[in-house]
Amino acid sequence: MAEPYAFFKGQYMPLKDAKIGILTQALHYGTACFGGIRGNCDAEKQHLCLFRLKDHYRRQLDACKILNICLPYDADALAELTVETVKRSGFKENIYCRPLAYKSSEAIGVKLHGLEDDFFVIATTLGPYLGTGGIKCCTSSWRRVSDSQISPRGKITGIYVNSALAKTDANRSGFDEAIMLNENGHVSEGSGENIFVVMKGQLITPAPYDSILLGITRDTVMQLAKNELGIETVERSIDRSELYVADEAFFTGTATNVASIVSVDQRPIGNGEPGPLTVKLQKLFNEVALGRNPKYSDWYTFVKQR
Numbered sequence: 001m002a003e004p005y006a007f008f009k010g011q012y013m014p015l016k017d018a019k020i021g022i023l024t025q026a027l028h029y030g031t032a033c034f035g036g037i038r039g040n041c042d043a044e045k046q047h048l049c050l051f052r053l054k055d056h057y058r059r060q061l062d063a064c065k066i067l068n069i070c071l072p073y074d075a076d077a078l079a080e081l082t083v084e085t086v087k088r089s090g091f092k093e094n095i096y097c098r099p100l101a102y103k104s105s106e107a108i109g110v111k112l113h114g115l116e117d118d119f120f121v122i123a124t125t126l127g128p129y130l131g132t133g134g135i136k137c138c139t140s141s142w143r144r145v146s147d148s149q150i151s152p153r154g155k156i157t158g159i160y161v162n163s164a165l166a167k168t169d170a171n172r173s174g175f176d177e178a179i180m181l182n183e184n185g186h187v188s189e190g191s192g193e194n195i196f197v198v199m200k201g202q203l204i205t206p207a208p209y210d211s212i213l214l215g216i217t218r219d220t221v222m223q224l225a226k227n228e229l230g231i232e233t234v235e236r237s238i239d240r241s242e243l244y245v246a247d248e249a250f251f252t253g254t255a256t257n258v259a260s261i262v263s264v265d266q267r268p269i270g271n272g273e274p275g276p277l278t279v280k281l282q283k284l285f286n287e288v289a290l291g292r293n294p295k296y297s298d299w300y301t302f303v304k305q306r
Contacts, residue, residue: 030158063154
């Protein structure tokens with residue numbers, strides 16, 4: 001039977017057997033960086049398609065540089081470890097891989113230097129992150145951290161306390177998700193997703209300088225919009241009030257894919273239903289992420305199911 005598997009401490013093992021000590025430095029201080037990689041099941045071809053696997057690892061290795069984490073692997077080697085972990089898990093459904101590079105020394109003390117580094121990756125499953133309907137959002141009172149505080153360019157674990165505060169406040173207030181503003185009051189992103197708006201035919205998303213994660217799904221959508229629909233994406237600062245008057249809005253992310261936003265702060269976006277461009281991009285993304293479009297073969301890593 002299929003079960004979650006891990007590559008941990010240099011070995012492949014069932015996830016239930018992978019444990020860290022309670023003094024692990026990363027557990028206490030958030031000194032780790034993670035990734036999220038989708039494996040989409042193609043039942044007809046009997047394989048899983050790991051989507052943009054090496055791109056995820058290139059970004060994670062950049063985050064490792066920020067945290068002074070040195071791994072004995074490049075992106076190709078990390079991809080190979082992930083493929084083998086997925087094979088051993090035996091899943092015949094959509095999967096989710098979670099790699100983590102972390103400060104593994106069992107030591108108390110706030111620092112990044114003079115510590116051991118390690119890496120693990122898990123192959124498991126993950127249901128719909130934001131559900132399947134339109135997303136109802138609020139703008140959060142918690143501001144997105146800036147690059148001068150903790151770099152938002154990497155999925156650094158400690159930074160996600162910021163996201164968790166925003167997400168929980170939103171959920172407890174009856175919303176599905178929070179939209180965070182940066183320190184200048186411009187729209188940044190959701191608690192774990194990039195955001196796009198459509199205004200007068202323009203596809204717009206916050207620029208890198210607005211404290212966003214440079215999302216792999218964000219980049220995919222921008223390329224699909226250009227290549228398949230002939231629509232260039234404008235990267236610029238977005239004011240909060242522009243969300244209220246947008247024709248469409250949607251989130252992108254590995255866990256989210258492409259998810260329509262139907263209201264912000266109890267104001268409907270457009271007519272309160274997923275917009276036509278959002279629907280087109282959802283369809284395009286879902287098709288390409290399954291691994292069946294040869295134009296994007298560089299994005300695919302196939303794992304044959306046993």
